[in-house]
Amino acid sequence: MSLISRPASELAAMLQSKEISSVELTSQQLANIDKLNPKINSYLTVTHEIALAQAKQVDELRAKGEKLSALAGIPIAVKDNLTTIAIETTAGSKILKGWIPPYNATVVEKILANRMPILGKTNMDEFAMGSSTENSAYGPSLNPWDLSRTPGGSGGGSSSAVSSMQAPIAIGSDTGGSIRFPAAVTGTVGVKPTYGAVSRYGLIALGSSLDQIGPVARNVMDAAMLQDAIAGHDDMDATSLPESLGSMTEAAKNDSVKGLKIGIIKELTGEGFQAGVSERFQEALDLLVAAGAEVVEVSCPSFQYAIAAYYLIQPAEASSNLARFDSVRFGLRVMPEGPATVEKVMAATREAGFGPEVKRRIILGTYALSSGYYDAYYGSAQKVRTLIQVDLAKAFEKADVLVSPTAPTTAFKLGEKQEDPLAMYLNDIATIPANLAGIPGMSLPVGLAKEDNLPVGIQFLAPAREDATLYKVGAVLEKLLENKWTKSMMDFAPELKVN
Amino acid sequence: MSEITPELVRHLAGLARIEVTDAEVAQFASQLAVIVDSVATVKAAVGSEIQATSHPIPMSNVFREDVVRPSLTQKQALSGAADSDSGRFKVSAILDED
Numbered sequence: 001m002s003l004i005s006r007p008a009s010e011l012a013a014m015l016q017s018k019e020i021s022s023v024e025l026t027s028q029q030l031a032n033i034d035k036l037n038p039k040i041n042s043y044l045t046v047t048h049e050i051a052l053a054q055a056k057q058v059d060e061l062r063a064k065g066e067k068l069s070a071l072a073g074i075p076i077a078v079k080d081n082l083t084t085i086a087i088e089t090t091a092g093s094k095i096l097k098g099w100i101p102p103y104n105a106t107v108v109e110k111i112l113a114n115r116m117p118i119l120g121k122t123n124m125d126e127f128a129m130g131s132s133t134e135n136s137a138y139g140p141s142l143n144p145w146d147l148s149r150t151p152g153g154s155g156g157g158s159s160s161a162v163s164s165m166q167a168p169i170a171i172g173s174d175t176g177g178s179i180r181f182p183a184a185v186t187g188t189v190g191v192k193p194t195y196g197a198v199s200r201y202g203l204i205a206l207g208s209s210l211d212q213i214g215p216v217a218r219n220v221m222d223a224a225m226l227q228d229a230i231a232g233h234d235d236m237d238a239t240s241l242p243e244s245l246g247s248m249t250e251a252a253k254n255d256s257v258k259g260l261k262i263g264i265i266k267e268l269t270g271e272g273f274q275a276g277v278s279e280r281f282q283e284a285l286d287l288l289v290a291a292g293a294e295v296v297e298v299s300c301p302s303f304q305y306a307i308a309a310y311y312l313i314q315p316a317e318a319s320s321n322l323a324r325f326d327s328v329r330f331g332l333r334v335m336p337e338g339p340a341t342v343e344k345v346m347a348a349t350r351e352a353g354f355g356p357e358v359k360r361r362i363i364l365g366t367y368a369l370s371s372g373y374y375d376a377y378y379g380s381a382q383k384v385r386t387l388i389q390v391d392l393a394k395a396f397e398k399a400d401v402l403v404s405p406t407a408p409t410t411a412f413k414l415g416e417k418q419e420d421p422l423a424m425y426l427n428d429i430a431t432i433p434a435n436l437a438g439i440p441g442m443s444l445p446v447g448l449a450k451e452d453n454l455p456v457g458i459q460f461l462a463p464a465r466e467d468a469t470l471y472k473v474g475a476v477l478e479k480l481l482e483n484k485w486t487k488s489m490m491d492f493a494p495e496l497k498v499n
Numbered sequence: 500m501s502e503i504t505p506e507l508v509r510h511l512a513g514l515a516r517i518e519v520t521d522a523e524v525a526q527f528a529s530q531l532a533v534i535v536d537s538v539a540t541v542k543a544a545v546g547s548e549i550q551a552t553s554h555p556i557p558m559s560n561v562f563r564e565d566v567v568r569p570s571l572t573q574k575q576a577l578s579g580a581a582d583s584d585s586g587r588f589k590v591s592a593i594l595d596e597d
Contacts, residue, residue, distance in 0.1 A: 330579030382551035438555025
């Protein structure tokens with residue numbers, strides 16, 4: 001097994017025992033990026049010099065016997081909607097092309113404090129609006145399992161990087177499934193922590209009541225170690241939880257699901273789900289049951305309104321958040337024809353700088369918030385949010401963890417849904433409720449769908465603040481599946497031919 | 500049937516300070532009509548007695564200590580600006596001449 005194919009947790013042990021150096025690992029990682037990225041387009045910016053300088057530094061500190069964090073020396077990819085000093089940050093938009101932020105996101109500060117070399121900034125749908133990366137102003141990322149398909153979105157840069165060994169782990173952000181859906185379609189593990197578990201300071205905001213930063217990895221332990229590295233209270237984010245949620249790394253060492261109650265969400269199974277997806281989902285449940293878990297059926301009837309509520313709340317919040325792109329303080333400025341006023345410059349700049357999906361959502365959000373429509377649309381959507389929380393609370397009385405497939409289908413073809421925004425939105429059916437309710441969710445790979453040999457993900461949901469439950473059940477299922485397959489998920493991946 | 504017309508799209512884009520083209524107005528009007536019809540189902544889902552949720556995990560009175568700490572310098576704050584003058588952001592005229 002080549003060095004860069006190994007999980008971060010293994011690499012961390014090899015670094016600690018000085019079997020390998022961070023410079024060695026980071027160099028090999030960068031070489032693979034140089035080979036694959038021109039084709040797969042996972043990274044918008046690759047930071048060779050920065051990564052190698054950080055790697056050299058951590059090696060020197062280790063040689064001196066300095067006490068280092070668990071992930072020290074492990075290189076990492078960062079989604080391009082997190083601000084990074086001295087590294088271009090675009091959020092996949094033309095309006096921020098060339099922008100060099102003057103401050104680091106808290107998560108970036110934590111990565112630096114953990115002494116993890118930053119490999120670069122990953123591609124994404126513009127301002128994280130999308131499920132395929134096709135809304136990136138810099139072209140889509142490709143799915144390493146099938147280059148004609150999407151690696152999911154909005155975090156398809158991070159998911160394609162991690163699944164093609166261009167990074168052992170990466171940072172994502174999840175507003176309606178942007179970590180979990182890309183994980184599902186690339187055979188990787190993606191976790192959206194509890195709302196407030198990870199600071200959003202320095203995250204370019206999409207929907208502020210929904211956004212959450214989380215880990216992207218090739219296995220449960222790696223995701224757990226990364227969540228532990230980035231989580232924690234931050235007084236720069238007023239929504240940051242004051243309390244610690246405990247050690248996810250410890251939770252991921254769990255080896256038993258005996259007596260665990262798993263609730264199958266009736267509304268997120270069966271009709272509308274690809275046969276091969278349902279088959280792998282059922283097989284995973286059977287394994288858990290054989291290992292001593294108990295399965296019950298739960299019903300969340302208001303989930304039928306979740307997409308509708310989400311596509312009112314999120315555009316409404318986005319229309320407000322994106323008002324900051326005003327051509328004055330940062331980003332693009334385009335001068336209109338004729339006499340210029342600040343307002344005309346702003347309108348010309350936003351016309352030139354935003355892509356079609358961003359404009360659509362800003363217009364939709366403006367509509368939902370406008371006088372006369374506010375109560376009917378935004379107000380009703382917020383009430384749906386209450387109904388969803390009530391449904392989930394009832395479901396969690398019957399079950400410790402809820403399950404569904406992460407997405408209705410495996411990875412779709414690039415271009416397939418590009419002309420039909422609503423079809424793209426419907427893809428988020430299983431992931432959106434967690435964001436509306438603020439609860440944590442994990443997508444874990446459960447094998448390949450029979451009909452297309454593409455990865456399928458199972459989604460686990462836990463009550464708010466109980467992220468550890470996800471890692472406990474995820475770790476056990478991962479082991480059960482690997483025992484059954486006698487290999488890991490990534491060993492199913494086809495050899496990448498990029499020339 | 501949705502109330503999204505090309506005129507309404509143009510008006511909303513104006514409110515959002517986006518100078519849309521005629522082609523965009525036509526395209527967005529037809530796409531948004533379908534989307535609005537779909538999201539309008541929320542109206543049927545809820546009665547007046549249900550409380551609205553604006554924030555998934557309620558928190559109130561979140562404060563931090565009011566202490567001086569390092570912040571951006573003037574130069575850093577202006578570093579991303581399209582134009583600046585004498586330590587200030589520089590913009591076009593605020594008001595039309597007429």
